[in-house]
Amino acid sequence: MARTVLLIEPDVDVLGALASKLRARGLEVWIADGFDSAVARARAGRPDALLFSSALGGSLERALIDAIGIATLPCFRLVAAGMGVDAFTLPAHDPDAIARRVHALPTRTPSITPEASSDFRGDLAQVSVVDLIQLLAANRRSGVLVLQTPLGAGEVRFAHGDVIDALYRRLEGKKALFRLLGEREGTFSFVGGAASSFLRRIDAPAHALLMDGIREVDETKELRATLALGDDALVALLPGTPDGSDVRAMVLTMLATPHTLGELVDEVSGLDLDVLKSVADLLRDGKLRRITGGMRRVELSDPDRLGVLSALAKRVIRPGFRDAGRLAIAAAPGRLLAVMASVGRIAEAMVPSEAVPTTPIPHVLATLRLAEAVDLDIIGIPLVEAYAPLWALVLPGCAALALLDDQPRETLENACQLASVPLVDASQTLGPSEDASPEAMAALVQRLLESAAGT
Secondary structure (H helix, E strand, O other), X not given: XXXXXXXXXXXXXXXXXXXXXXXXXXXXXXXXXXXXXXXXXXXXXXXXXXXXXXXXXHHHHHHHHHOOOOOOOOEEEEEOOOOOOOOOEEEOXXXXXXXXXXXXXXXXXXXXXXXXXXXXXXXXXXXXXXXXXXXXXXXXXXXXXXXXXXXXXXXXXEEOOEEEEEEEOOEEXXXXXXXXXXXXXXXXXXXXXXXXXXXXXXXXXXXXXXXXXXXXXXXXXXXXHHHOOOOOEEEEOXXXXXXXXXXXXXXXXXXXXXXXXXXXXXXXXXXXHHHHHHHHHHHHOOOEEEEOOOOOOEOOOOHHHHHHHHHHHHHXXXXXXXXXXXXXXXXXXXXXXXXXXXXXXXXXXXXXXXXXXXXXXXXXXEEEEEEOOEEEEEEEEEOOHHHHHHHHXXXXXXXXXXXOOOOOHHHHHHHHHHHOXXXXXXXXXXXXXXXXXXXXXXXXXXXXXXXXXXO
């Protein structure tokens, strides 16, 4: 089996040239040009050795060596011609010497029954996360269990056999730990060390955590199957409490804009099982609505047509406005949430990070990036007549408006006429359903652009 090295060199030209020479000598070479990329690459696959450029400062090199998950790898500094070499340095100009040294490294034999002071690594296909935690707890180990799964990296941190914290992707604490217990594919490595610098987010005996975690994994799997939401999205039919701290309140707040179940369990800080139970209760009580095909993404148009649309988007920018053209969609507030979900599933769409306003005022549904430096804002106008004076503030910047609901039609028509904005009646095209598909919304955007450009 070929030996793998991680080559870290800030000079991209030197990096590429040396990597090619080492590959020609039978080595598999991973490359990185800085600290962050080097740590991410080393954790992802565990190379046999690290090769440092002499251009790296000592402090950066030490920080990399001390990074969790790679501290035990053989490390060699690459030095220039004429400089002395020793057990920890290699001549950067001599790829033959580098290759010989790497090939001569002892073969690594992963084990999960090491001496108390040693580290170990292996495959989750042979050893489960539950077994690993039991082993480390029984031996009262301190350090970090690093897990690399198909979905991302995770860590379980130990202090004298106690699990004190866990991280997985953007999750932390018990939520991250229980999610990791359900992973069956990937690799692991344990790096021993003092735990004094670790933040303690978990305070429970390891055996109790495992019992609770295994139960949660099983029940979560069953409840997901029962809900059978698949790629569908959910949206709340009543507002959440902005300062609500319980899981139910957090779910309602998050679902002010449509999310899939997968997005929801990742974003809400409660345990996965609690989130799923809240969703099941809210669906049963009729407080959530299901949007079919919420995860499906569609292209706005074929590549040839997209070039035409980009040109139209630049033409429809209204006088006095800069940066991006604007199209508006007017509908009842509840329907606009579904429209926002559908527009957000267009491949070119970028959905704003800000929450949807709780009052029915005009707001951005999404921005479509049609080409380099060619953006198109899609503005939502909630049809609440009491807020009609605000329409006159946003319509002058819009090139065209689609009307999805008839009420209050006359007021909106007058506002569009005063602002010289073409009005497209899309209520018959899309029908009465609030579940407009991404394909229908892509077609509506094209229709609005053509109407605005007079084509």
